[in-house]
Amino acid sequence: MKKTTGLFLILLMTVACTLAETGAGPFLATGIKIGEVDQHSAIIWVRLTENSQRVGNEAPVPEMVYLDEKTGKYAPKKGSSRPNKKPKVIYPEGSDINHIEGATPGAAGRVRLKYRKFGATEWHQVNWTAVEPGKDYTHQFRIKGLGPGAVYELDVQAAALKGDAVTASLTGTFKTAPNKETEAAVNFIVTTGTSYNDKDTGDGYRFYGTALRLDPEFFVHTGDILYYDHYAKTKELALWGWARMYSLPSHIAFQRQIASFFIKDDHDTWMNDCYPGQKTKFMGEFTYEQGTEIFLNEVPMGDKTYRTVRWGKDLQIWMVEGRDYRSPNPMKDGPDKTIWGAAQMEWFKSTVEASDATFKVLISPTPVVGPDREKKKDNHANDGFAYEGGVIRKFIQTQENMVVVCGDRHWQYVSKDPETGVMEFSSGPGSDAHAGGWKQGEVYPEHLYLNVCGGFLEGEVNRKDGVPMLTFRHYAPEGKLLNEYVFSAE
Known part of the structure; x- marks a missing residue:
C-alpha cells in the first residue's frame, strides 16, 4: 500500500480549501472532472450552474407510473421489473425538474482554465470560452504540452457572458503519466456500480474519501456510474441524474484531485443489458442514442470510448x-456475434502485441472470465457471448503478465479461468448497500477470493529488489483491507 506523500497532502489541503464564489452566478456546483491523462495531455471537464448549491436531499423526487393498456390506467410497477409499458412522470405538487432532490440546473456563461506544474510561479492560461447549452452547459478543455511524471495544479474560473468579474472558481490537481522508460511506482483505483440510492453517506459514496488517502495516480470507473432505468424517462431527467450525482460533496472533492477514466456500461447508457436497436416502451422518450451522446458530454472523453x-x-x-x-x-x-466489434478487437490485439510494458491490464466494464450467474446472457463470461469470450481469453493467455479487471458484478472476486489460466479481478460495487446477486458461500473452483460486499480495488505496480511486482488489493468502503494478491513479473 502506497503512503500519501507530504507533497500531495499539502496539495489536498490546498485544494480542499479553495472554492471561491461571488453573490452572482454562474457557479460550479457540479465541480470539475480531470480525465484522459497521459504523459503530455489531459482533458478538464467543467459545467456551469445557475445556483451555487444543489437542491438538498430533503427535497422530493418524481414518481414513475406505467400504463396498463388493458385498463387504460397508470400505476407503479412492481419492484425492480422493467415492463414494456409507457411511463408517465409525476412531479410532487409545487415541484419541477429544477426543484427536486439534487437538482443543479445549468447556466450560460464562460469558463477559463489556468494550469501550472506544481512549484512553478507562472500559470498557463486557456482564455475565456462559452459553455455549450446543447451539451448541458459543459465545456472540455483539452490541454497539451504537459510534462511526464509531474503534478499539476488547476484553477478553473467562471464568468457571465458579459462583464469581467469572475463569479466562481475551483482549484484542482492531478498527476501525469511517467514516460514508458521510467521505472515508476504506480497505484490506481477501480470501482463499479454507484447507484445514487445506494450511496452510503449523505455527502455521497464513502469510498471516494478512503481512496484519496491511498494517493492514487488515477481512477477508473468501469461503468454503471448511475442507473437510468427507473427514472430517466426523458433526456432532461437523464441529465438531472448526472447533476444529482456529481453535485455531492465527496464526489466533487475526489474528482478535482484525481485523474479519472470513465467507461460506460448498460445502466449509464440506457437500461439493463441494453444494446443498439433495442426496443422498449419502458424508457419513455429517452433513447439509447441520447444516452450515448450524454455520456460523451458528462465525462472527459477523447476521440473513442476504447483506449x-x-x-x-x-x-x-x-x-x-x-x-x-x-x-x-x-x-x-457464434463467430459473427460480438460485444467489441471487429475494429475494436483488431485494435485491442494489435496494441497489446505492440506493447513492451511489463504488466498489461485489460479493464472491462463486464466480466471476461467470471464465473457469473447462469441466467445472465450479456457478457463474455456467459453462454450468450461464449465464442468471443473464448477468443479474448485465449489471446490473453498468449501474453506474459496480462490480467483482467472487470466491473458490473455486485460482488468482489478473484478468479482463474480453468482452461486458459487467465485471472480476473472484480472490483465490486461502490457500497455495501449495492452489493448482492451472489451467495457468499457459493464458492466455485475457479474462485481464489469471493466477497459479496462493496468497496473498491487498488492496483499497485512497484519493484522489489529490481523485480517488477503487480499487487491487487480489495478494500471495504471505509478502508479495511479484505484481500491481496501479488504477481511477480515472469
Missing part, C-alpha cells in the same frame, strides 16, 4: 467499449 494508456515502464492499461458495437443479446452465439 489504452501507458503509465511508466511497468504498466499499460486497456479500457474497452462494451455497448455501442455489440450484437443483439438474443442473437445466436
